[in-house]
Amino acid sequence: MSQLDEIRMQVMWNRLISVVEEQAMTLLRTAFSTSVREAGDLSAGVYNAKGEMLAQAVTGTPGHVNTMAEAVLHFIEEIPRDEMYPGDTYVTNDPWKGTGHLHDITMVSPSFKGEELIGFFACTAHVVDVGGRGFGADGKSVYEEGIQIPIMKFAERGEVNKDLLRILRLNVREPNQVIGDFFSLAACNDVGHRRLVEMLDEIGLPNLDTLGAFILSRTHTAIMERIAGLPKGAWNNELLTDGYDQPINLAAEVTIGEKSVDVDFTGTDAMSRWGINVPLIYTKAYACYALKCVVAPDIPNNAASLAVFNVSSPVNILNAERPAPVSVRHVIGHMVPDLVLGALAKALPGKILAEGAAALWNIHISARPAAGAKGRRAEVLMFNSGGMGARPGLDGLSATAFPSGVHTMPIEATEHTGPIVVWRKELRPDSAGAGEYRGGLGQVIEIAPADGHEFDFSAMFDRIGTPAAGRDGGESGKPGKAMLDDGTLLRPKGWQHVPSGRKLVLHLPGGGGFGDPKKRSEAAKAEDVRKGYVTETK
Template sequence: MTAITPRSLQVLANFCGAAADAMAFTLMRTAHSAFVKETEDFSCQIVTRAGLAFANPRQFGAPWYSGIDYGPLLACIDDYKNGDICITNDPEAGHVATHTPDIHIWKPVFFDGQLACFVVGHIHNTDVGGAVPASLSRSLTEIAQEGLRIPPVKLVEGGVQNPFVAQLIRANVRLPDQNLGDLAAQIASVNVGERKMQGIIRRFGLPAFLEGVEAILDHAEAQARRILGAIPDGSYSFADYADEDSPAGLPARIALTLHVAGEEVTLDYTGSDPQLGSSLNMPTGGRERHPLVMVGLTYVLYTLDPSLWLNAGTLRPARAVLPEGTVVNSAPGAAIGMRSLTCAMTQIVTVGAFAQALPGRIPAAAPGGNAIMNIKTAARNGRPSWPRSGR
């Protein structure tokens, strides 16, 4: 096949979505932890050579990452070879990982010696060491207390696994067998993704595949622009507060002004509180389409049009303003482990602002957070086990 038509574009998009589903299904069936098997706190994506997500699982995993841009993280590795698999959980390396328990891996997909795309994903690990079991607590005050940080490095190079990474993990976490079992599941997942994508590329041909991937992103962008273009121009403000039990004990203000101009929107978080002394900070790095601040927009767009394709193209008409040193863009070194609670508030203020622009068409906001309980038990072999429940 040498050209992409509207019909073949839909076929390609479905094939790629099925490949992402296969990655997610493999991960769920082979992972060891309840985080993956029960709560689906993981992601799998297929991204362009530049790092833009163009295919996501349609049934499994966390929906936050559908429009993720892996580009800054991919750039941390100088030279990719066939058979490489890379790993990191460092939130300050590319600002893709959003707290230390999230271990990301990515694998280049080659076809006829040419780089075609990447298969990527993450798992929330039950524990990565640090000051407290499970590595997360609002009482922590700096990222150094939140466990092991793995800089971007090749976990597998040319098909040969680097044993030092596994040794490093084993020496620094409380549940090494579970962590390494989950890591093996991640490796299996990206290997499945690689095989699926090579089959798709073989079917379409590399030039048509690369053209089609860009067309998938363009289609999602056009859909998003059509939705946004129907919203009245103007500025709409909304703010809410996250309960804060740091020594100061004051609620943290998350403020948003939504600017709608034609087919584009700006989410301006100016007016949000300075970064906190607890771990509710968000490590966005100021990236204007960071998933933690764009997830609410994705939900709104999908509510307005459930036929919307969810990928990085969906977010092209949007940008966020994230003042440095605030709770939505904390400085390096800040504690960030409980950033999900603050992210929930960014979703609420996004929904609240859009509700002013479209009265009666936007659903009510979520409750504003979640309750997470970790239960430590002792297995018959005497080793600790922490299944996570509640949310």
């Protein structure tokens, strides 16, 4: 390939990334659920005709993007090529073939140029409700957790499956929002397809073969160079999480070889009887994300960059088998990066950030009028974040969603969706782990039912009994706490009640510190006190 051809291919690669960015923005702008529209809990990507991911949108979460990279292959396996037509869109929320739990809807659309299948577009989004027990950890099997949609056609030749819509409408609590999100997902893929065909016509390519081969070959070369520069060997780490009603221990061994990095989760505790289990497809997604953050953060995420990471596990809580309950799989799943990074810290001392809050402090609120009062019912979903761990040379980010990367939902948008009032939402002083570099702060959040209402809420919290550990001499962050405003302590997981006139008070955990606290500069200490991050009396 000539230098001019290579430059041309690089420009087209950037164009392809812009195509999937527009794909994702379509979903953001048309989605009904606040989890998608405001928090960006979604993913979008383009794949070649073999189902290999060529490009992903920057907008989105690793748990969606990296699971979707594998999920597209499941769609290709289940829907024969001679049953794929222009105008088709396929759908599933199968936790083991999609993204790990029923609340995520994955849609895949074949992309045809004329009569030739040239690739696929795929997208995923978290919808507000899928029926069953609702979004929570209380289920005893996946059958209790909501409606299961096998891999099937949402639309064939542009004709939407009306039977599927009728089934959905009778099985979910917020049918207009959910069905609206289904159409948003389908529209997202359609926009990607149209832009791709326009791009190929403009540059005179018949399909994605040449460009796809260029993308994957260049990525493979780049990431193999990075692996070659890593120390070789095997390193282990363990991490304790709160679990549901008893702590759960996670274990990992990271092995860096000549051509791959392998992660094995042997030694991790067995599956739980509660809905905190994690299908392996989701565990793989976050293990690969942690590895890529260290090995090749600047190399594009596609099939070639993911292929060098191998993730395995016996059956346990990180490789849960059907029909295990998995609704809140993200809580344990979000701990996987800290677990893997802890092993890498032994291979690369002084270069890996401290542990952080990790799991989102999601709250699903089911609000209703109090006895004898008039009002409205609503399902409200909030995403909240604790502090990140401190980094080598930098303080941790406060109230930041790592590793998921989702945004915090604006209070105004949250209150608009249901009869609740957010009375307080601010950084939590003294919650960060001390160190030469301070951990990120958690938050204090107070939520109450609106006048004349009460609500049940599903707690999906962690780092209450097991705080985020510091690194290289840094101190642990402060653990979280959930309670009512009268001081009544609440459980970290499961459905619970907030009566009319009471407030739910959440103290989100802080991130661990990095390095010896005695080495923190006097200027940084004074700035922490001035900003109220650390109190005068500490």
